Amino acid sequence: MTTATPPVAAPRAGLALAGAALCVLAALLIGFAANLTVVGHLQHARDQSTAYDDLREQLALGTAPVGQSTYDGKPLALGAPVALLRVPALGIREVVAEGTTSGVLMSGPGHRRDTALPGQAGASVIMGRQWGYGSPFNDVHRLPGGARIEVTTGQGVAVYEVTAVRRAGDPNPAPLGAGEGRLTLMTASGGAYTPEDVLRVDARLLGDAQPSPARPLRPGWITAAEKPLAGESDVWPGIFLGVQGLLAAALLTVLARRRWGARQTWVAAVPVLVALGVLVSGQLTRLLPNLL
Structure with a gap:
């Protein structure tokens, strides 16, 4: 059966x-x-290579931005290359883009849009990631006083000298005098992939400041996503x-x-x-x- x-x-x-x-x-x-x-670091390396080629071409043609607008008067787009940052003591060589949103900082350090460009009179701020996407600013807290920072823009090479490393609760630097310039490198403090607060490296401009064009975007006139430790909603x-x-x-x-x-x-x-x-x-x- x-x-x-x-x-x-x-x-x-x-x-x-x-x-x-x-x-x-x-x-x-x-x-x-x-x-x-791995993928984030590869993306950072690719974006840096592309941005370096673009910036080098603009510097050669004399069209690199020197303010918040392009050479033909259009607003500078987020992510546009604006400077080449070198920190010899740490072996850093990074193209700096315009803007400080999370998306922009995936490609490398970013220039805070409501501050002066490096080399100009006034305060200039460059923000970079501590651990993710190439971790360009992972070691900036190790910079000793007197270390040199070089920034190349459309106005030439500006040289800065490190004056202080500031953590949360440390006093702010003295106000700048007329014609003086200060560069602040900004990143996160804390353990790996666990940012706790903001770490700042201050450096004073050596030599004369470059002229600064009119800046329509005043200090503080940036979006919430461009502020330190912010995300993009x-x-x-x-x-x-x-x-x-x-x-x-x-x-x-x-x-x-x-x-x-x-x-x-x-x-x-x-x-x-x-x-x-x-x-x-x-x-x-x-x-x-x-x-x-």
């Missing part, structure tokens, strides 16, 4: 959704780790779209596994899930402090 083979129970929809959720979570965790380490729409795409890919992965088998599905799906996870987590990291 033959017995009928019992029918295979169809997988429940709840299990498929749970599997997709686990795929999304795994992709985001891998993406976060990649963005804050306007990236949420892109995050929602990215998460939807990642969830759709995860659901397709779960469904494909039932038809193709585990090995074939993971060979095809893992690169897609990881790529989407890196893209979405890259947007999520812009919500984190810009000096991280």
